Amino acid sequence: MREAVAAAVLTAALCCLQAAPARSDATAPRRSAAELMDVLMWSREPVGGPFALFDQTGRARTDADYRGKHLLVYFGFTSCPDICPTDLHEITQALILLGDDADKVQPLFITLDPERDGPARMAEYVAAFHPRLVGLRGDADAVRKAADAYKVFYEKVELPGGGYTVDHSAFIYLMDPEGRYLGFFPPGTTADRMLTIIRPHLAN
Template identity: 70%
Template sequence: MRSQALAAGLLCLLGALGPARGEPPPRRSAAALMDVLMWNREPVGGPFALSDQAGRPRTEADFRGRLLLVYFGYTACPDVCPTDLMEIGRALTLLGPDADAVQPVFITLDPEHDTAGLLAEYLPNFHPRLVGLTGSEAAVRRAADAYKVYYESSPRPGGGRAVEHSAFTYLMDRSGAYLGFFPPGTAAERMVTILRPHLTARPAAE
């Protein structure tokens, strides 16, 4: 992993400000989260409780037994998200039958707008097996924090919200443990090269 790839995945760097007395500490800046990922300073991934595009409750335990490609974004993202989702979909197509062992997951960072119905319309444009997850603002924030995702949203002048966010595709093993990430713009062919050894590796005994 190269530092420039990490830097490319962070769309905004914010300085950390000290909290006032009695207030919770501010959220970590994009630079601080980049440092965590670069040096593996903390665990990445963990429990979440969200719902999918069919309205069904989902937790991380539902995806055990498959490799996971986890991507955080939002449906109104103008360029980065659709580009990366397209490459994830292409990677699954290139894998052929082996793609059955890989589950792509899209977690929205704009749950107020990205309802289950909207995810159900949006995600098949990239791959029919993409699972979209949404939930309350608090539940989405917990999932994003677990994966060390930076994001901040703000209203657009013409309506809706813009979300500044890091754009990594996280690779998790069959037990939900973190294996690494693909930086934004990673080509499908590169993903397949990294995925294939994990597909042939024997799962650890439980």
């Protein structure tokens, strides 16, 4: 049964990945999306950890800045056509439905496309969702370190007509006030469903 659930979640998680003819990077092989999904589903390795990035105002931020609050951490990019804005919208709705308890939750959006997602673009993007949504970016190495800590699959993919997109897994990670991993929501999770998981943690 659990294997069937894992397969279903993997299918949903990879819904934003496109068939692409050419990979733009020639770095050492990394674990596949399926391998990273296996790590998350079966808790084979720690998830989360330190990061050092910059927010949409250019201020240096680390994971320690958000201690004392539960975190909803999402990795994506501002040019993502569908799943990223959909999931960020649901995060926004969850915060609205939480009412005063929303102050106990900090949403973070970490770009996987720092080449295009500069501070101004990040500021405009996160402002379209929720005033408390923080957009985080860094150089390629800093972003890769954060993504690897959260077991995020992503890679740059050249498009046939020019330009590129970023294939990536899409999970919303729930972290406790001490930065410990509590679990993830697969892409497409509704705000109401998130609340059934988040509210009990806030009550503890």
